[in-house]
Amino acid sequence: MNATAGPMRGVTSYGDQGFSRFLRGAFLAAAGYDGEDLSRPLVGITDLRSDYNPCHRGMGEIIENVKRGVLQGGALPMVFPTMSLGETLLSPTSMLFRNLLAMETEELIRAQPMDAVVLIGGCDKTVPAQMMAAAVSEVPVILEVTGPMITNSWQGERLGACTDCRRMWAKYRAGDIDESEVSAVKGALATTSGTCMVMGTASTMACMAEALGLMLPGGATPPSPTGARLRHATETGRRAAELAHNPVTPSQILDRAGFLNAIRVLAAIGGSTNAIVHLLAVARRAKVDITLRDFDLVAAQTPLLLDLKPSGSGYMEDFDQAGGLPTLMKELAPLLDLEHIGISGKSLGNELLDVAPPQPWQSTIRTLGKPLGPVGALAVLSGTLAPDGAVIKTSAATQALMQHTGPAIVFESSDDVAARIDDPDLVVTADHVLVLRNSGPVGAGMPESGSMAIPRKLAEQGVTDMVRVSDARMSGTSYGTVVLHCAPESAVGGPLALVRDGDLIRLDVAARRIDLLVDDVELEARRLNITRKPSAARGWLRLYQDHVLQADTGADMDFL
Ligand code: FES
Numbered sequence: 433m434n435a436t437a438g439p440m441r442g443v444t445s446y447g448d449q450g451f452s453r454f455l456r457g458a459f460l461a462a463a464g465y466d467g468e469d470l471s472r473p474l475v476g477i478t479d480l481r482s483d484y485n486p487c488h489r490g491m492g493e494i495i496e497n498v499k500r501g502v503l504q505g506g507a508l509p510m511v512f513p514t515m516s517l518g519e520t521l522l523s524p525t526s527m528l529f530r531n532l533l534a535m536e537t538e539e540l541i542r543a544q545p546m547d548a549v550v551l552i553g554g555c556d557k558t559v560p561a562q563m564m565a566a567a568v569s570e571v572p573v574i575l576e577v578t579g580p581m582i583t584n585s586w587q588g589e590r591l592g593a594c595t596d597c598r599r600m601w602a603k604y605r606a607g608d609i610d611e612s613e614v615s616a617v618k619g620a621l622a623t624t625s626g627t628c629m630v631m632g633t634a635s636t637m638a639c640m641a642e643a644l645g646l647m648l649p650g651g652a653t654p655p656s657p658t659g660a661r662l663r664h665a666t667e668t669g670r671r672a673a674e675l676a677h678n679p680v681t682p683s684q685i686l687d688r689a690g691f692l693n694a695i696r697v698l699a700a701i702g703g704s705t706n707a708i709v710h711l712l713a714v715a716r717r718a719k720v721d722i723t724l725r726d727f728d729l730v731a732a733q734t735p736l737l738l739d740l741k742p743s744g745s746g747y748m749e750d751f752d753q754a755g756g757l758p759t760l761m762k763e764l765a766p767l768l769d770l771e772h773i774g775i776s777g778k779s780l781g782n783e784l785l786d787v788a789p790p791q792p793w794q795s796t797i798r799t800l801g802k803p804l805g806p807v808g809a810l811a812v813l814s815g816t817l818a819p820d821g822a823v824i825k826t827s828a829a830t831q832a833l834m835q836h837t838g839p840a841i842v843f844e845s846s847d848d849v850a851a852r853i854d855d856p857d858l859v860v861t862a863d864h865v866l867v868l869r870n871s872g873p874v875g876a877g878m879p880e881s882g883s884m885a886i887p888r889k890l891a892e893q894g895v896t897d898m899v900r901v902s903d904a905r906m907s908g909t910s911y912g913t914v915v916l917h918c919a920p921e922s923a924v925g926g927p928l929a930l931v932r933d934g935d936l937i938r939l940d941v942a943a944r945r946i947d948l949l950v951d952d953v954e955l956e957a958r959r960l961n962i963t964r965k966p967s968a969a970r971g972w973l974r975l976y977q978d979h980v981l982q983a984d985t986g987a988d989m990d991f992l
Pocket of ligand 1: 556628632
């Protein structure tokens, strides 16, 4: 049997390779594999099912279809578990564990015998972690996702997770719906298997996997419960078997052209700001030179083409029915590098040859001639409050607040926000700028707490948006004039640490600036009084805090 491929690839170290192969054969035989099975190349398939991850409850069916495709392609499927990151059931934030899943996936691909691997993700951090692992894999990797949920309705109003979760919760806070109504809404927001069905982080990262060429075309949008999702899974399995016979590695796919295509798509779909951090992390691992500036430059030339929440009005099933990402990329083709070759083995130009452009019967995918929104759905800022950069999703922000100067109200943590934001004695007006610190990668694992709630007393007066600034992230399903990812973060001495209540902060998106209007002498005096908190005493959090990088380079670990 071949010692560099198939089941005898990378034998266990017992000091006697013959014995190692003998022992491995014995244990594989115990699992029911015979010579015919073991003569085939192996395709690993990840299994991220967990009762702690409701978004992955449809993953079993998808795995079965991938396996069928692998067998049809003449290879042997081998399913293995990795940790599963369920966004809503992890504390303090799933982002704290993205790098851990990336490391685990990387190491299991390397340590176990496989000639190709299918990584199946879904919920927010799983696909980014798998892409980070893919970036350093020496065996072919192909991604598949669970697909989005299908929408439901409440009192005739169409609802989906989780832009509507936030919108309905805001209505409840403003007193527009009561306790029993918000309880009924809870049962109607997330009703099938799959991931959040707006252009949140999960949907965005599925689109990024497809746009980068790590997933077969058409894979980002089919909803989880549909046959189309299962057929895509089977096709993925077949392609994985081909890759096991004739390898194409991620290093052959992940180049600057591919990343620029993905960033172009990110801007055109009004994708999650989280994708910026994740793509920077993947590019860093792949040793591809991509910086925050690339996001700003590409976004500034790319109009918003997709009418999906939170930037628009539709849901992922509408996107899918309108043709999905291939149709959007067909429209975007004049702005894409069509020579880029993805995991299908074909150039993007060839992939798009038979794809129809956006059809007149639908309004979800718009045209370059009649876009949904202007260029610049995302913007990268810098200034005295974020010397290494910050981001804002302008497509989900309020136009009138894009240039705004107001006094700061500073919150030390998410707990501080929770404790004081609704305090009737809090002196706050719609002109104030809400500042949240200690919420960057080192400070708190970079939770999605940047879109702080509008103070209840202002919400009750009809205020729906305010300028908010933090070193945190926000959910891709959120909206508002929210400046995020300020780097360097406050916990490592970034300027956010120096802000005091009443300081003026100026946001000027057109000028790409976020500034603290306090003179340097005063800031230096304040700097003398800040102290850095010690790292956690033990465990993953200790390792993370000691080694995580800042948001502007992807918040990966410095040793990876
Ligand atoms: Fe899992 Fe939204 S909570 S994708």
